[in-house]
Amino acid sequence: MDIRIGNGFDVHALSASLPMWLGGIQIPSETGFVAHSDGDVAIHALCDALLGALALGDIGHLFPDSSDELKGVDSKILLAKVMELVREKGWKVGNVDITIALQSPKLAPHIESMRRCLAPILGVGIDSVSVKATTTERLGFVGRGEGCAVWATALVER
Ligand code: MG
Numbered sequence: 001m002d003i004r005i006g007n008g009f010d011v012h013a014l015s016a017s018l019p020m021w022l023g024g025i026q027i028p029s030e031t032g033f034v035a036h037s038d039g040d041v042a043i044h045a046l047c048d049a050l051l052g053a054l055a056l057g058d059i060g061h062l063f064p065d066s067s068d069e070l071k072g073v074d075s076k077i078l079l080a081k082v083m084e085l086v087r088e089k090g091w092k093v094g095n096v097d098i099t100i101a102l103q104s105p106k107l108a109p110h111i112e113s114m115r116r117c118l119a120p121i122l123g124v125g126i127d128s129v130s131v132k133a134t135t136t137e138r139l140g141f142v143g144r145g146e147g148c149a150v151w152a153t154a155l156v157e158r
Helices: 041-053 075-088 108-122
Strands: 003-016 020-022 025-027 031-033 092-101 129-134 147-157
Touching: 003 041, 020 031, 025 108, 041 075, 041 092, 041 108, 041 147, 075 092, 075 108, 092 108, 108 129
Parallel strands: 092 129
Antiparallel strands: 003 031, 003 147, 020 025, 092 147
């Protein structure tokens, strides 16, 4: 079996009175992500991990933030488009692992829903989709509640 691995990283700023979309679902929160799309920073990092595994460039190249068509777009649509590319090249997802650094709100109650949301888009079972959350102990821009950082790893196989 042929396997490839990729990593992705993304950051979005937090702002009051915006919806918080993360891992494909809406999280109850006083703040949300500033973005051209729906701001789902977890899906963006995941897209970059998948693209990285196959050396297909990055999400900014594929879906430019200058595009009117993509304004406010549901990031699940972007992930589905990335998966089309993965499948076109003859690959499928083995597993993915996502680490979300966010000070608040607490994500633990929402992790399962994120995994359930992402698994069918990736074409894998929920046990192949890991989502982990951490704070940064109030340190840095994440700790000050200014933004969210996400790291993702994706393994693909054929
Ligand atoms: Mg992004």
